[in-house]
Amino acid sequence: MLLLGAALVASVALAIAFGATSLFGESARLIILQIRLPRVLLAALVGATLAVAGVTFQTLLRNPLADPFILGVSGGAACGAAVATAIGLWRFPGVVPLIAFAGACGATAAVFLLARRRDHTDPTRLLLSGLVLNAFFSAVILISFSLSRQADLTAALRWMMGTLFGATWTNVTLVGVLLALAMIVLAYVAGDLRLLAFGEDDAKSRGVDVERVKFAGFAAASIVTGAAVAVSGIIGFVGLLVPHLIRLAWRRDFRFLLPLCAIGGAILLVISDLLSRVLIRSTELPIGAFTAVLGVPFFLSLLRRSR
Amino acid sequence: MSRGRVPRFLFLLLLVACREQRVATIHDDLDRPVTLPKHIHRVITIAPNLTEIVFALGSGDKIAGVDDHSNFPAAAAKLPKVGGMQPNLEKIASLKPDVVLASSEGNQPALGPALEAIHIPLYVVRTDRIGEIPAAMERLGALLESPRTQAAADAVRKSVDAQRRNRARKPRVLFAVWTDPLYVAGQNTFTNDIFQQCGAENVVTADGWPQYSLETFVAHPPDILLYPRGAVTPEQIDALLARVPSAKPRVEALDEDVFQRPGPRVGAAAAALNDILDRWERETPH
Numbered sequence: 001m002l003l004l005g006a007a008l009v010a011s012v013a014l015a016i017a018f019g020a021t022s023l024f025g026e027s028a029r030l031i032i033l034q035i036r037l038p039r040v041l042l043a044a045l046v047g048a049t050l051a052v053a054g055v056t057f058q059t060l061l062r063n064p065l066a067d068p069f070i071l072g073v074s075g076g077a078a079c080g081a082a083v084a085t086a087i088g089l090w091r092f093p094g095v096v097p098l099i100a101f102a103g104a105c106g107a108t109a110a111v112f113l114l115a116r117r118r119d120h121t122d123p124t125r126l127l128l129s130g131l132v133l134n135a136f137f138s139a140v141i142l143i144s145f146s147l148s149r150q151a152d153l154t155a156a157l158r159w160m161m162g163t164l165f166g167a168t169w170t171n172v173t174l175v176g177v178l179l180a181l182a183m184i185v186l187a188y189v190a191g192d193l194r195l196l197a198f199g200e201d202d203a204k205s206r207g208v209d210v211e212r213v214k215f216a217g218f219a220a221a222s223i224v225t226g227a228a229v230a231v232s233g234i235i236g237f238v239g240l241l242v243p244h245l246i247r248l249a250w251r252r253d254f255r256f257l258l259p260l261c262a263i264g265g266a267i268l269l270v271i272s273d274l275l276s277r278v279l280i281r282s283t284e285l286p287i288g289a290f291t292a293v294l295g296v297p298f299f300l301s302l303l304r305r306s307r
Numbered sequence: 308m309s310r311g312r313v314p315r316f317l318f319l320l321l322l323v324a325c326r327e328q329r330v331a332t333i334h335d336d337l338d339r340p341v342t343l344p345k346h347i348h349r350v351i352t353i354a355p356n357l358t359e360i361v362f363a364l365g366s367g368d369k370i371a372g373v374d375d376h377s378n379f380p381a382a383a384a385k386l387p388k389v390g391g392m393q394p395n396l397e398k399i400a401s402l403k404p405d406v407v408l409a410s411s412e413g414n415q416p417a418l419g420p421a422l423e424a425i426h427i428p429l430y431v432v433r434t435d436r437i438g439e440i441p442a443a444m445e446r447l448g449a450l451l452e453s454p455r456t457q458a459a460a461d462a463v464r465k466s467v468d469a470q471r472r473n474r475a476r477k478p479r480v481l482f483a484v485w486t487d488p489l490y491v492a493g494q495n496t497f498t499n500d501i502f503q504q505c506g507a508e509n510v511v512t513a514d515g516w517p518q519y520s521l522e523t524f525v526a527h528p529p530d531i532l533l534y535p536r537g538a539v540t541p542e543q544i545d546a547l548l549a550r551v552p553s554a555k556p557r558v559e560a561l562d563e564d565v566f567q568r569p570g571p572r573v574g575a576a577a578a579a580l581n582d583i584l585d586r587w588e589r590e591t592p593h
Binding site: 030 | 393396485487489490513517518519520521522523525526540542543546550551552553
């Protein structure tokens with residue numbers, strides 16, 4: 001964990017040192033403090049959020065493929081943002097992220113309620129309702145796209161590609177506070193979640209209030225993911241990639257996985273954002289592309305070695 | 308077969324033969340082969356700049372339908388609409404055009420084959436850059452046998468030439484088409500052509516319509532920040548500028564329709580920008 005922590009500090013330092021402009025220009029102070037620093041911190045927070053949400057969902061559902069995307073959290077946010085953009089609500093600053101956040105929370109509540117039967121939440125039903133809701137969200141997004149004007153359409157598409165352009169100190173504080181709260185809740189139920197990973201009946205026989213743990217984990221992970229998606233758009237692969245990477249490389253115990261994933265996700269996104277900013281001068285590339293390009297080869301090599 | 312029917316059949320055959328004779332295959336601006344009747348009586352334009360061009364050529368009476376965004380001249384707004392980004396094939400077919408005119412910029416690869424299947428030719432016109440407009444007008448005028456072809460094309464050439472400026476102090480401009488994330492007009496675009504014509508310097512060095520970083524905005528602040536009125540709101544511009552407090556550009560809104568449509572009003576677009584640049588020159592001390 002020390003090693004990963006050091007890597008995080010190094011990548012943040014690197015990300016602050018490099019950018020579209022040099023460190024020693026006329027307006028360097030303003031650029032670093034008001035533009036680059038919040039952006040790097042937001043990258044770290046969003047990366048940590050997505051990875052933590054991923055590992056939580058995978059543990060809760062006992063399914064290695066679960067992540068915020070498959071469960072419809074991001075889809076709900078995207079759907080809210082797309083509809084809000086299509087009907088012209090982008091004219092009012094701050095409204096689209098708010099609706100995206102509402103969409104994420106709404107989707108989470110819907111998935112959870114749909115999967116619930118007789119006071120029991122079945123992991124398979126949870127996953128299925130997430131998948132089906134995702135299909136529904138895609139349909140609504142497509143419809144709102146085809147009704148949009150060209151300019152609105154481009155705006156919505158860019159948002160969906162994911163970008164940390166909107167990083168401000170307000171966003172950083174917002175996501176930071178929510179992530180801290182979610183981490184506290186998750187740390188509180190981490191022991192129970194670890195037992196849950198061995199099976200529900202097992203956990204129950206050891207005195208775990210399974211339904212309450214599920215609800216707490218699901219709600220905490222979803223709300224903070226909603227906030228992250230609202231400020232950064234859709235950045236893929238982090239929630240899936242990072243937890244598996246950590247598990248393959250180090251530990252499988254949820255209590256250790258949680259902080260390790262947070263740090264790993266932060267590193268991945270900070271480096272990806274750095275590349276998206278500096279790789280091609282005078283423009284910025286979609287960050288989601290880099291999370292996959294960086295993470296997938298690393299992941300595949302670990303997967304081969306672990307056999 | 309009754310006696311009356313034979314001549315009518317022969318007459319129809321003759322008619323078909325005549326029509327076949329009057330067909331010619333030419334190449335459009337994307338070098339696609341297009342088979343057209345010699346005389347075109349009904350056209351559908353599915354790009355607002357082409358609608359403006361056909362009206363300017365004096366062939367507005369041949370337009371049977373337009374796309375949803377064609378709002379100029381006033382007569383165009385009253386014509387039947389065939390859809391926006393995704394034109395409605397049934398609506399197009401019902402208007403029985405001799406040809407559909409599309410612009411290379413908004414052209415969709417699937418549209419040509421779809422129209423071909425219902426025997427309606429698609430002619431794609433390239434007007435992506437300022438210099439291509441008069442030549443495209445001449446080609447279209449020849450195609451439609453328009454009465455004012457030469458006069459209209461020359462008028463555009465003249466109006467553009469009249470706006471050429473060589474400014475001693477080149478104002479640096481930035482045209483924001485979207486603010487969050489920031490998307491701007493780059494080099495080698497129609498919009499940049501107008502900047503060059505008016506003697507302004509685009510602070511953006513990348514080609515096309517790139518995403519632009521706030522850091523670069525601060526490091527190379529523009530003298531004038533331009534934005535399309537309506538497509539971007541003053542509130543969005545305020546929110547953008549609040550994030551780059553050291554940059555204090557003059558903010559000016561431009562008519563989106565005039566400024567982003569490569570058509571006969573390009574001279575008017577350049578004139579509007581020259582007004583803005585002249586005012587900046589007068590009011591900004593050295």
